[in-house]
Amino acid sequence: MSSPCRRAVSLLLFAAFALAACDREDREPRGAPVGESGPGATVQGTLYAGEPTPPDPRRQEYEGNAYHISQGKQLYVWFNCGTCHANGGGDIGPPLMDDVWIYGDSLENIFATIVQGRPNGMPSFRNKIPETQIWEIAAYVRSMSGQTPTAASPGRNDSLNAKPAEQRTPKAEPKNSNPGGPGVEGRQ
């Protein structure tokens, strides 16, 4: 009876969400298969991030996935990333919510930075943090400067309100995202 127009409306709504929703809302707790080292490993080998490598196959599972990003946010707290980077504003370590990407702004770059560590204090977390979790942290780090769709970025935490949540952080267009590592403009 009301089926014709139900079909109409549902088609309309499909059009609206179908694009984004599915991967963005997927909740695959296992994360990507472990053990084997995909192209991520080739990144790990080099000192300088992001030299032309094919995008990692695991990327699209983590990038812009609401669940993994929120897990990453939790791990960011649990693993005390804040002791150096604060809530993203930076302290001992560089700020993460600005538009400066010293070692590249791609998910693979950030992954490599966490895995390998970087000069001037960023330790290497290779074998310390499982790769699945590093991908999650990397995905979260991108959301801190609004690089991820707001529909996937985390909302506020149930804690003291330090800064507006990632979902409300305006996107900072990456500038001097330098795949060649720190040059003259390096770290101010």
Place this chain on the structure above:
Amino acid sequence: MERSPHFTADLAHLPTSAHGPRSTTWWGTLGFILIEATAFALAAAAYFYLMGQTETWPPGQSPPDWLWGTVQLVLMLASLWPNLWTDRVAHADDLRRVRIGLVVMSAIGLLTLVVRAFEFGALNCRWDDNAYGSIVWVLLGLHATHLITDVGDTLVLTVLMFTKHVEPRRFTDVTDNCVYWNFVVCAWVPLWALLYVVPRLV
């Protein structure tokens, strides 16, 4: 039932429109007023509940500045007089006076919206500061939506009253609109006390 029934009365003489409780729209308006009053009451209850959760109120901030909220209060209470007048002349189906009343009420309505904008500026808190800020913004916003809808309604009625659509029923609409405005004003008095007085008492 082809057989014509036995008719006990002929109602041709009944009027086709009536003011107040005799019309359905009046009861409809009353129903929605009850719904919105309940929403206001619950939001106010939430305000007191959150107040009970924290020892200092408002926490950290200073209470909203007196000026604009009080201006709003005075303005609204003052608007009751032209509003009730419009209601009376609408009951009398006096088109000329109703037009005057509606123009005046539209002007006052738009004015209250301007004042409301300043009120938000003078709250001394943001909605995302803490629970106090959140509930204060929601209370003021909730009332603002009522202002907007009623002002919109008034403007449309004003336009209608200057076009060919003037009918007996329009006057009923005007009276119902007046009833609704009374509600918006009555709702503001306790809200004003809640937003501006209570934080200074505790």
Place this chain on the structure above:
Amino acid sequence: MSARDTSARDSARFIRRDGPALGEAETHARLERTWATPPGLWGWLSSVDHKQVGRRYIVTAFVFFLLAGLLALAMRMQLAGPNQTLLTPDRYNQIFTMHGTTMMFLFAVPVMEAFAIYLVPLMVGTRAIAFPRLNAFSYWVYLAGGVMLWVAFILNVGPDVGWFSYVPLAGPQFGPGKRTDFWAQMVTFTEVAALAVAVEIIVTVLKQRAPGMSLNRIPLFVWGQLVTSSMVVFAMPAVMVSSSMLIMDRLIGTHFFNPAEGGDALLWQHLFWFFGHPEVYIIFLPATGFVSSILPVFARRPIFGYTALVLALFATGFLGFGLWVHHMFVTGLPHLGNSFYTAASMAIAIPSGIQIFCWLATLWDGRPRFATPLLFIIGFIVIFVLGGLSGIMLASVPIDSQVHDTYFVVAHFHYVLIGGAVFPLFGAVYYWFPKFTGRMLSERAGAWNFALFFVGFNLAFFPMHILGLIGMPRRIYSYPAGLGWDDLNLLATAGALILAAGVLVFLGNVWHSLKYGLVAGDNPWGAGTLEWATSSPPPSVNFVHIPVVTGREPLWEEPNGLAAVSGLRVDQRELLLTTVVDAEPDVREPSPMPSIWPLLSAIAVTVLFIGSIFTPWAVVWGSIPLAVGLIGWFWPKSPPDTPEPVVE
């Protein structure tokens, strides 16, 4: 043909009122022209006929009932044995959330309103519901909300935090993504629809009753709907306020439920249950109306204790707001307060007990005829009373502290809701189907339907009482072996399948009877209330003549036809308004013509609500098309109505 007839017909042409002057056939034809919904898709989309809208509501609600039922079967399959992996925890959480949400928000409440939309105007003897365009609007909004939720679910964005969406689990930190936002907006959709219908029903009952239907002659079903609608008016705002707070916490960073910034998780529970408990009675009271309408017809005796039943309705409606805290007995609230809510919760057993007794007395003193509707009513008493009694156990703080959030509670509220609402609902379908469609449902299939339903239900849900007492919590996607839960769960799953078979029989019965069912007359059951005074299905004008009511069962008291009043216009849609208490004729008020604007406004609302899930600015730009829609809706159509004809 002679000159006299022609002149008679000529003069007749100018008559624009019903009455002796105009022949029956002519009156009927002219009213049909005035009240009929235009044909075609456009007419279908712009219809404001309460019977059409009511039918759509009923069908849509039953579609959601079937969908949610399938989810229930999926859960029973997963729980049929220990450590099953049919469903992942993520899927299971979405499924039980969708089941509860759909059953409560998209089936139970709307289907009761749907019956009110269809039946109340007929039962009070008026030609249309109050605010017919608002009525059409409410249906479109309800449909959009339900479809949105289910599309989201299909796209794996279904809510997964329970139909109660407790924070912080549903909050911004622990509910990532958009899943809970869709839940919160679905609530907004359905509440807007429900509130609109509530207002229509209240006004229809208070102002549009047929002459002579004074308060003490209102049918009990109408009383039930009146009390229910009043409860909706005071209960639903609570969930709209709380779900708005939730979505604001999630989207714009407010702190209503953030303890670190002065918020509190229990604020959600207070607001939600202040709505959530009355909700149960909003579902149950209309069902009591079904019982009170059906029982006298099949006991062939006027209902016993009319006044007591009406008072019981009001008492329940009032007490229903006084016991939300019994959903929060284990949250560590002060015990003194809790014992007050114990008393209040138990007190509600008194009006319920009175209702049960009045129904039993009616049956006892009558000459029962065991047609399918009566079977479902008997099933209702057997099941609902058990659910009510386990409810008394839940009202006790110590007992509740053990069984709260276990399968005991699952059993309890399914006994109350399926027994208390769905059984009467099925009885009501069998009872009013002839009025809706003009055909009878098969009695034989009906008996099978009832038997499978009754046996399946008790097999499925009675074991859950025991499961809860021996420690099985709610909302678990799996359980280990060796806790003694295995075969009771298997039994429950078997029962669920039998129950499903009952539903299939029902569907088959409806489908078959629509085509081949016995043709029903105006009043196949020999009932006494006004909806049976018109043809089946009723004409678009409902009543060719506004009847005059002389008692509670007018058709029983006036065996040779009801008296009527004349003088309403036949060339325009006109309603008769009567006074609130005595239903004295008072005003002839016009009733609006069909319009597409309610649909357009509903679409605007849908865009606004769905948009605001993704950006708060949608509230701003979305309000512009909405404003356009509403202005178009209320803008008077020119030319203005034809002038009032002189009184013949």
Place this chain on the structure above:
Amino acid sequence: MRARAPMALLCIGGLAGCERVRHGVQSALDPAGHQAGRIADLWWLFLAVLAAVYALVLILLLVAAFRPRRRGRVPVGSAFPQEAPTERRLTRVLVAWAVGTTAIILTLTGFSYAVDRDILSLGHRAELTVEITAKQWWWQVKYDDPVPNRSFETANEIRLPVGVPVRVILKAQDVIHSFWVPNLHGKTDLIPGRVNETVIVANREGRFRGQCAEFCGFQHANMALDVVAVPRAEFDAWRESQLAPAVAPSDEQSQEGQRVFLTSACVMCHTIRGTTAASRVGPDLTHIATRPSLAAGTLPYSKGNLAGWIADPQRIKPGSQMPVTGLSADQLQSVLAYLDGLK
């Protein structure tokens, strides 16, 4: 007839249950504690009274439906001739019925209130304090002691001396959970931003199972804990052993295991007292080998289950915070040897 057949089924269902409730490690009807006992008694009382009421209603229903009636069928549609006396008699019965309902309600409320007071009174006699913090999806258990260095932490396990009331402080770190050990007491919620409290006491020795009773996400189903009631002496001994730091690995494999543990992902989340592992994200593993179960009651403790759990926690408990660490086979073996030695 129609009403009777299902009743029979109900009874069968009932009996099937009764068999089972005699002894269950997670049953409210197999009380092993003072409160659970009082609540069970109250429940049986309610059941007796309400079952009688239910029976009465069913009998009335059957009589009303099937009582013999005077012959002569009533023409459909016409109202049944009402005699005023019947109406009056029924009204009198209705009043009696309402009064009866009220009386029953009041009595039951009275009993319920009395039991409630009695249960609360136990709080004053608590000798021991345990602080529980619920996390997604496990229980952090802290035994408090006025002497700071005599407090210690464990997880998913509570041991308590028989007959000694234990005060349990209830906190939540993330979402709302509910602490429920049916054999001992009813449940109490753990709510972020609030501190709740309950008291449990075991009247007899035994091992009981508790489970989270408030929906808390992915693994709500696998968030259980063991409550072990032992004689006082045994409890004190256990307590001393728990206070001690972890035993140093003796054989070579375990030493290797400790090295792996301290240099791999394990150390990011877990504490083992006496080593450098001191993260408080996951459960304290200092004496993991003494616990009855793994992963919050998901698996009974055994070296094999531990292996399975570490190798692929996401298969056993999808969505839990324990990640797949990707240890090599012999790394895994040595870690197992090490952990299994943590008695």
